[in-house]
Amino acid sequence: MAFTEKTRGLYSEILTGLQTAGLFKQERFIHSAQAADIEVEYPTGAPLKKVINICANNYLGMSSHPEVVKAAHDGLDSHGYGMSSVRFICGTQDIHRTLESMVTQFLGTEDTILFPSCLDANGGVFEAVLTKDDVMISDRLVHASIIDGIRLCSAMHDTFKHSDMEHLEEKLQLHSDKRLKMVITDGVFSMDGDTAKLDKMVELCEKYNALLFVDDSHASGFIGKTGRGTHEKYGVMGEIDIITTTFGKGLGGASGGCVSGRRELVEMCRQKARPYLFSNTIAPPVVAGVIKVLEILSASTDRRDKLEHNTEFWRKGLIDAGLIIKSGDTPIVPVMLFNAKLAQDVSRDLYEEGIYAIGFFFPVVSQGQARIRTQISAGHEIHHLEKALDAFKKVGKKYDILGKSKQEIIERYGM
Numbered sequence: 001m002a003f004t005e006k007t008r009g010l011y012s013e014i015l016t017g018l019q020t021a022g023l024f025k026q027e028r029f030i031h032s033a034q035a036a037d038i039e040v041e042y043p044t045g046a047p048l049k050k051v052i053n054i055c056a057n058n059y060l061g062m063s064s065h066p067e068v069v070k071a072a073h074d075g076l077d078s079h080g081y082g083m084s085s086v087r088f089i090c091g092t093q094d095i096h097r098t099l100e101s102m103v104t105q106f107l108g109t110e111d112t113i114l115f116p117s118c119l120d121a122n123g124g125v126f127e128a129v130l131t132k133d134d135v136m137i138s139d140r141l142v143h144a145s146i147i148d149g150i151r152l153c154s155a156m157h158d159t160f161k162h163s164d165m166e167h168l169e170e171k172l173q174l175h176s177d178k179r180l181k182m183v184i185t186d187g188v189f190s191m192d193g194d195t196a197k198l199d200k201m202v203e204l205c206e207k208y209n210a211l212l213f214v215d216d217s218h219a220s221g222f223i224g225k226t227g228r229g230t231h232e233k234y235g236v237m238g239e240i241d242i243i244t245t246t247f248g249k250g251l252g253g254a255s256g257g258c259v260s261g262r263r264e265l266v267e268m269c270r271q272k273a274r275p276y277l278f279s280n281t282i283a284p285p286v287v288a289g290v291i292k293v294l295e296i297l298s299a300s301t302d303r304r305d306k307l308e309h310n311t312e313f314w315r316k317g318l319i320d321a322g323l324i325i326k327s328g329d330t331p332i333v334p335v336m337l338f339n340a341k342l343a344q345d346v347s348r349d350l351y352e353e354g355i356y357a358i359g360f361f362f363p364v365v366s367q368g369q370a371r372i373r374t375q376i377s378a379g380h381e382i383h384h385l386e387k388a389l390d391a392f393k394k395v396g397k398k399y400d401i402l403g404k405s406k407q408e409i410i411e412r413y414g415m
C-alpha cells in the first residue's frame with residue numbers, strides 16, 4: 001500500500017485545519033423518519049432527544065406521508081427494487097415514462113427526462129445542448145450543481161450580479177455574437193429564500209433571443225397558486241425553455257431529478273447527457289412514490305395552502321419577536337445573526353430547547369452574513385411553530401438580540 005504514514009499525515013493535517021477553523025461538518029444522526037418531530041442522537045453517543053425539525057427541505061410534509069409510503073411499497077412489490085441498468089439499455093419501465101408525462105403536465109412544459117438527481121440533471125444538461133459557439137450567462141448565486149454543470153460544458157461562461165436585470169441586459173448585449181445564449185438562474189435561491197424575477201427575465205430573453213434555464217428545486221410543488229413553481233408565480237408558464245428540479249425536496253424528499261422543457265432540448269439530453277446515459281435511473285419504489293406525490297398535489301392545493309399559511313405565521317412571529325429575517329414570501333426564512341459564532345451558539349441553545357435548526361456561515365454564505373436558515377413545512381402544525389418561536393425568544397433574550405438592529409448586533413458580536 002502506498003498510503004504511507006506521511007500521506008495519512010497530510011490528510012489529517014487538512015482535516016484538523018478544518019476543525020480549528022470551525023468549518024468541520026459534524027453530522028447529527030436522526031433515528032426516526034423525516035418529519036416535523038424527529039429523534040436525534042447528538043452529540044454522537046448521547047441519548048436520543050425528541051426535537052422539532054425546522055431545517056428540512058420537506059416543504060410539503062411528503063417525506064413520510066402515509067399514502068406516499070404506501071405507494072412506494074406497492075411500487076416495490078409490482079416493479080421490484082432496482083433496475084440494474086441505465087435507461088437506454090434495459091432500465092426504462094412503464095412507470096418511468098408515466099412519471100415523465102406527469103411532470104410535463106404538472107410543470108406545463110413540452111417534455112421531461114428523469115435523472116438520478118437534480119445535481120445530475122444540472123451536471124449533464126448544459127454539455128448536452130450547448131457548444132463552444134454558445135454562451136451561458138448565470139446569476140452569481142446559482143446552486144453548486146449548476147456551477148459544476150457549467151464547468152463541464154465547453155460554451156463560454158459569464159455571470160450577472162444577483163437578480164440585477166440591468167446587468168443581465170448588459171451581458172446579453174455583450175454576447176450578441178454567439179450562436180446561442182442561455183440565461184441561467186435558480187427559481188428560489190436557497191440561502192436567502194428570494195425568487196428570480198422570471199417575468200423580467202422572459203422579457204429580456206425574448207428581446208435578445210436567448211434561452212432561459214431555471215432550476216426550481218426549492219419551488220416545485222408549492223410556489224405559485226397551484227404549486228407549479230416560480231414560473232407560475234410570475235405568470236410565465238410555458239415560457240421557460242429548460243426547468244430542472246428535484247424530487248428530493250417538496251416533491252417527496254427521496255431522490256431523483258429531471259430536465260423539463262422544450263421537446264428538442266429534452267431529446268438532446270436523452271441522446272447525450274452523461275449522467276442519464278451512464279448512471280442508474282431512479283429506483284422503482286421512488287418513482288412510484290413521486291407519482292403519488294404528483295397525484296396528491298394535482299388533486300388539491302391544500303398542502304401548499306397550509307404551507308403558505310404556516311409561512312406567514314412564522315415570518316410574522318419572528319418579526320414580532322424582534323428578530324431580523326430576510327424579507328420575502330417563500331418558506332425559506334433566514335434569521336440573520338451576522339456573526340458565525342453567534343449563529344453556532346444560538347443553534348446549539350435552540351437544540352437544548354428542542355428545536356433543530358442549523359447555523360450557516362462563511363463560506364456557505366458571505367462573510368458577516370451568518371444566519372440560521374429556517375424552513376417551514378406543511379408537516380408543521382401551529383403548535384410546532386409556537387414552540388419554536390418560544391425557543392427563539394428565550395435564546396434571543398439570552399444573547400440580547402431581540403429588537404436590536406443589524407448595527408447593534410455587529411457592534412456587540414463582530415462580523
Ligand SMILES: *Cc1c(COP(=O)(O)O)cnc(C)c1O
Nearest residue numbers: 117118119143217246248256257
Ligand atoms: C437541492 C438542490 C439541487 C440538488 O438536488 P438533488 O436532487 O438532491 O441532487 C439542485 N439544485 C438546487 C437549486 C437545489 O436546491
